[in-house]
Amino acid sequence: MIDALDHLTLAGSAAAYETLLGRRAVDGRLQTANVGLTFGADGDALSSMVFATRDPDKAARLLERRAVPSERRGDRLILARETTYGVPIELCEHKDATPSPLVDSDEAASIGALDHVVVRSPNPERAIALYAGRLGLDLRLDRSNPAWGSRLLFFRCGDLVVEIAHDLKTGVSDGPDQLWGLSWRTPDIARANARLKAAGVDVSPPRIGRRPGTEAFSVNSHTEGVPTIVIGGIGRW
Numbered sequence: 001m002i003d004a005l006d007h008l009t010l011a012g013s014a015a016a017y018e019t020l021l022g023r024r025a026v027d028g029r030l031q032t033a034n035v036g037l038t039f040g041a042d043g044d045a046l047s048s049m050v051f052a053t054r055d056p057d058k059a060a061r062l063l064e065r066r067a068v069p070s071e072r073r074g075d076r077l078i079l080a081r082e083t084t085y086g087v088p089i090e091l092c093e094h095k096d097a098t099p100s101p102l103v104d105s106d107e108a109a110s111i112g113a114l115d116h117v118v119v120r121s122p123n124p125e126r127a128i129a130l131y132a133g134r135l136g137l138d139l140r141l142d143r144s145n146p147a148w149g150s151r152l153l154f155f156r157c158g159d160l161v162v163e164i165a166h167d168l169k170t171g172v173s174d175g176p177d178q179l180w181g182l183s184w185r186t187p188d189i190a191r192a193n194a195r196l197k198a199a200g201v202d203v204s205p206p207r208i209g210r211r212p213g214t215e216a217f218s219v220n221s222h223t224e225g226v227p228t229i230v231i232g233g234i235g236r237w
Contacts, residue, residue, distance in 0.1 A: 001059045001136045003094050004158030006052035007036035008117065008182070012224035014039045019199050020222045021184075022110035022192075023100040031100045032184075033113040034159040045225035046179045048088035049117065050076070051135075051157070056093050066134045084130065086176030087119060109191035111184045115231050116154070116161035118181040122173040124151050124166040131155045137162060144168065148210075181227035189215045189232025196222075209233060 007029070010017075014025040017037055023030055030037040041047035053059040060077055063070050069080040070091075077091040102110055121127045124142075132139045132155065140161070141154035146168065153164040165180070166172075186192035189206050196203045202220040209216040214233035 001062050002051045002053055002091070002157065004052045005035050005114070005117065005160060005162070006050045006092050006094070007038055008046065009038050009041045009048040009050065009088075010224055010226065011041055011043065011045050011047055012039060016222040016224055018103065019201060020111065020196070020219065020228075021100075022103050022106070022195060024103060026100055029100075031097050032111060033099055035114040036097060043088070044179065045223075046182070048090060049162075049179060050090045050092055052094035053091050054094045056091060059091055063134070068134050083134075084177070085121070085123075085126065087179050089135075106191065106195065108188035109186070109195040111186055111192070111230065113185045114160045115183040115185045116163045117179070118163045118165055118183070118227075119177055120180045121164050121166055121177040122170060122175045123177075124153055124164060124172075127153060127164045127166075127177065131162060131164065181229075182223075183216075184228070184230045186230050186232045189217065189230065192230055192232065193217050203230075206232075 014028060014030055017030055018024055021030055021032065028038060056077055060070055068083045070077040075092055079089045128139060131137045137155035137157050139153065140156050141152065144151040149168050151166040151168060155162040193203055193206055201222045204218040206215045206217045209231055214231055216229050216231045219228040219230060
């Protein structure tokens with residue numbers, strides 16, 4: 001039913017993300033190799049996830065059979081918030097997209113693709129029922145790590161991961177989920193870090209990543225309020 005994550009919608013403008021990604025928006029949209037960004041939505045900093053499907057009519061029928069009400073608005077299917085536990089989720093028809101042009105010619109220092117989008121959830125079993133059972137995403141990892149204080153669920157979606165993060169200390173509750181953060185991939189983490197510093201972006205020094213073979217750094221500005229890290233290296237889910 002779901003082929004990929006088509007795009008994410010953010011509040012604010014594209015200017016900060018043009019600096020962050022090292023790419024120029026085209027008609028208000030920034031596109032990487034595997035996901036797009038659109039801007040100007042009301043609500044939270046990270047406002048919605050829009051998944052791609054090759055057959056919206058078939059997807060609507062399947063969602064109905066799986067007890068996920070949806071509403072057709074133009075070319076979109078809007079999933080009922082009570083079913084997605086507060087996370088704004090939409091479906092659109094799958095279309096191929098070309099990555100946005102680079103600000104300069106240094107591809108290795110740019111952001112090439114999204115690694116994962118993070119949803120914080122107080123109820124991980126409920127999240128498994130939604131993302132794997134009803135939406136049909138492929139659950140690839142379910143791991144609790146007391147050192148991190150988290151239980152992490154990784155759902156494969158095309159060439160990226162939808163990560164569900166649960167805070168072990170808070171316990172399980174029926175509270176809402178929150179569309180929360182982004183982790184981007186870069187071909188060369190040292191060059192990406194240096195490019196962003198030179199552009200006036202507040203970034204941490206690169207550090208060893210959680211996945212073997214990776215490095216990562218945090219981005220503390222130019223994210224329009226979205227918690228953000230950049231990942232480089234050979235290790236990928």
